[in-house]
Amino acid sequence: MNAWSEAESIDFRGPLDVTSAATALLDSDNMVIGWSEAAEELFGYEPHEILGRRVDTLMVGRSTHEHALIELLDRSVGPTCRNEARIARHRDGHQIEVATTICSFSGQDGSPQIMAAVPLEPLRSWEAHQAMLRGLATQSPIGLGIYDTELRLTWANAKYESEIDRKFSEYAGKRVDELYNGGEVLTEGYPRALEDVMRGVIETGEPVFGLLYQARPPADPEHEHVWSCAYYQLRDPDGHVLGVCEDALDITERYRAQQRLALTVRAGVRIGTTLDMITTAREIAEVVIPAFADSVTVDLVEGVLEGEEPRPQGESPSLVRVVERVGSPYSDADGEDAPTGGPFRVAYEPGSPQQAALSSRKAVIIDRRSESAHPERNGMHSTLAVPLRARGTTMGLVTFQRDESSAPFDHDEMSLSNELATRTALSIDNARRYTRERASALTLQRNLLPRGLPEQSAVEVAHRYLPADIGLGVGGDWFDVIALSGTRVGLVVGDVVGHGMNAAATMGRLRTTVRALARLDLSPDELLSRMDDLVLQGVEEQEAGAGPGADEGLGVACLYAVYDPVSRVCTAARAGHPPAAVVDPDGTFDLLEIPPGPPLGVGGLPFESMEISLPEGSLLALFTGGLVQDRDRDMDTGVAKLKDVLSDRASTLEELCDRALAELQPNGPATDDAALLLARTHELGADQVIGWELEAEPSAVSRARTLALDQLAEWGLDELAFTTELVVSELVTNAVRHASGPVYLRLIRDRSLHCEVSDKGHTSPNLRHSATDDEGGRGLFIVAQIVQRWGTRYTASGKTIWTEQALP
Structure with missing residues (x-):
């Protein structure tokens, strides 16, 4: 029995049924010889009033809907009867539009007849109900099935039958899990098995609507379908449960479209969350498995990982595998379980989908399900290869694969894969550009900040630099340690307004200028004055050029201090910068009262230095404002925290630097760069420094040579006797000849041998090439050739000519 015959066999009695319609018996002359109670109710005539009269006395005309009603009545009662649509007059005079059917008992003219009449509207309503039932049984796009209390199929409509793809008699009485392969309920909150859902409806009476069910119907066993289902109890008139009715609408295409949309939204949120290329490659794998693919590999063009611009390489670029994921959990090419321990090169054979995608620059689908003799080696039967292209350049390739349990890729999914690949490629390209810029920035940083601190004995130092631009790693703050003559050391911290590449470039120029001026042995206040002018x-040149960054030099802060390990005197000056702090050997913390000066570039105001004598082992702390203050903390609070850290005398300088950053910048600088330079002072011993005061007369030269040679012998530096004798002789001779007052000779034995000659003059000797006929002028030239360094240092009372020689 099919769905149509099942529907036809059900007794849906209509209004013209003789048990319910108004009926009258007519003789051969259409005289009324019988009258029912329903006829009396419809027309208002009692039997004694109508019997013996012709039926035409009731009918006064034909209905305007006669044609449509005749067709309706013909479908309802069949061709053996005469159907009419008439206007009848009620006993009280009002008119009634009725449909009548007159049937002969024998089917021959002249035989008695029976007439059935009903009002038009009930007949129309009954026909609509009939049409609805026929539509549900034969034309409805919704599959209808009725299961008994044992959950066995007892009736199904035509749509249900088309999905099973067999006659109803062949599967009647089967359970749902016997009809559909691998079915599963997708809606959260319900049992995974559909029979459990249906059994719950029978037991509780609670209907279920909008339930998503996925399975492979017998009519299409190769593909997963999704239905939106409703289940509700069926009861008889006495309330006994007969079973459960199933309404199932196939929404496979709509569901797949929703899944694709959801995948696109998820990709937009989860792909490109960082500026790391391998992480971005991992993210696309995490997004598509298992919702879109069973296996994913991501290959990048060689050089992209280093931030290089992909170069045109024809149809076969050199690729590097960075991610390879099959199911979950997964392994990456750079993970610990990778066979090579990192990204490795891959090559694809000509004719492969990957090679075709690279050459065509378009997505390529290969389905090998029909090629059973050539399955994929890893068990994958459907492959979708998509090039990763951004801004017209191929960045790499992503390959999606599905195994035999999943449906092959289709063209709609190819469009989705293109969107995923484009989003991934743009993120990878952004990460590549960032990698390149960061590499350039780090190179700039390495060149701008000290690569290594000079070897010197004056102080032990440690430092930290924390740029506000953590990504690029550069900013406007800087620090420096500069070895000066006479074993002295210069300590510098500075701050350029802003951070990033422009501030770093300005900082680099200023740091270089400070080093150059410091090597001239300028005092701190004079150095800052020179810096202010520069x-x-x-700034004036930039403003005149109206170029970008015209205000980069405005508001530059700087602190410069010089420490002399011989005298233990520290001289410092500052320009718009926080003062330095000093911690005595006993742990007392103080801010140095360095006279404040305006920021560099303001001009017009002088700078002033201060001097302080520091006990050996004192701790100097130079820091920028970004370390001790931010938008949520003032400088006093930050300095108090720094005091708590630096007062710990048991920690090393490196440990103090780490603790200072942990306390003051636990989350990194929020708005400004931060620099910290710690220096623990040392003092040169009395056995390392010796000096003599000589009269400014010719005999002083001979005495100076004798004193120097004797001291070198005492220090065990006889190898330097010849050069030192020559240096002392030349420098003392010049002082006696060109200066006034006493001459002071000092020797310092440290990492090198320092020789200094001081006098009361303020004119500095110049190194020059003497002409062939000159009688003098070659002494200083010879001195410059035999020593490592030499120079002039000015003091308040005169000048000092100094030289350095490497120890043997």
């Missing part, structure tokens, strides 16, 4: 001149 910065102001640079």
Whole structure:
């Protein structure tokens, strides 16, 4: 029995049924010889009033809907009867539009007849109900099935039958899990098995609507379908449960479209969350498995990982595998379980989908399900290869694969894969550009900040630099340690307004300028005055050029201090910068009262230095404002925290630097760069420094040579006797000849041998090439050739000529 015959066999009695319609018996002359109670109710005539009269006395005309009603009545009662649509007059005079059917008992003219009549509207309503039932049984796109209390199929409509793809008699009485292969309920909150859902409806009476069910119907066993289902109890008139009815609408295409949309939204949120290329490759794998693919590999063009611009390489670029994921958990090419321990090169054979995708620059689908003799080696039967292209350049390739349990890729999914690949490629390209810029920035940083601190004995130092731009790693703050003559050391911290590449470039120029001026042995206040002039001149040139960054030099802060390990005197000056702090050997913390000066580039105001004598083992702390203050903390609070850290005398300088950053910048600088330079002072011993005061007369030269040679012998530096004798002789001779007052000779034995000659003059000797006929002028030239370094240092009372020689 099919769905149509099942529907036809059900007794859906209509209004013209003789048990319910108004009926009258007519003789051969259409005289009324019988009258029912329903006829009396419809027309208002009692039997004694109508019997013996012709039926035409009731009918006064034909209905305007006669044609449509005749067709309706013909479908309802069949061709053996005469169907009419008439206007009848009620006993009280009002008119009634009725449909009548007159049937002969024998089917021959002249035989008695029976007439059935009903009002038009009930007949129309009954026909609509009939049409609805026929539509549900034969034309509805919704599959209808009725299961008994044992969950066995007892009736199904035509749509249900088409999905099973067999006659109803062949599967009647089967359970749902016997009809559909691998079915599973997708809606959360319900049992995974559909029979459990249906059994719950029978037991509780609670209907279920909008339930998503996925399975492979017998009519299409190769593909997963999804239905939106409803289940509700069926009861008889006495309330006994007969079973459960199933309404199932196939929404496979709509469900797949929703899944694709959800995948696109998820990709937009989860792909490209970082500026790391391998992480981005992992993210696309995490997004598509298992919702879109069973296996994913991501290959990048060689050089992209280093931030290089992909170069045109024809149809076969050199690729590097960075991610390879099959199911979950997964392994990456750079993970610990990777066979090579990192990204490795891959090559694809000509004719492969990957090679075709690279050459065509388009997505390529290969389905090998029909090629059973050539399955994929890893068990994958459907492959979708998509090039990763961004801004017109191929960045790499992503390959999606599905095994035999999943449906092959289709063209709609190819469009989705293109969107995923484009999003991934743009993120990878952004990460590549960031990698390149960061590499450039780090190179700039390495060149701008000290690569290594000079070897010197004056102080032990440690430092930390924390740029506000953590990504690029550069900013406007800087620090420096500069070895000066006479074993002295210069300590510098500075701060350029802003951070990033522009501030770093400005910082680099200023740091170089400070080093150059410091090597001239300028005092801190004079050095800052020179810097102020140079910065102001640079700002004026930038403003005149109206170029970008015209205000980069404005508001530059700097602190410069010089420590002399011989005298233990520290001289410092500052320009718009926080003062330095000092911690005595007993742990007392103080901020140095360095006279404040305006920021560099303001001009017009002088700078002033201060001097302080520091006990050996004192701790100097130079820091920028970004370390001790931010938008949520003032400088006093930050300095108090720094005091708590630096007062710990048991920690090393490196440990103090780490603790200072942990306390003051636990989450990194929020708005400004931060620099910290710690220096623990040392003192040169009395056996390392010796000096003599000589009269400014010719005999002083001979005495100076004798004193120097005797001291070298005492220090065990006889190898330097010849050169030192020559240096002392030349420098003392010049002082006696060109200066006034006593001459002071000092020797310092440290990492090198320092020889200094001081006098009361303020004129500095110049190194020059003497002409062939000159009688003098070659002494200083010879001195410059035999020593490592030499120079002039000015003091308040005169000048000092100094030289350095490497120890043997």
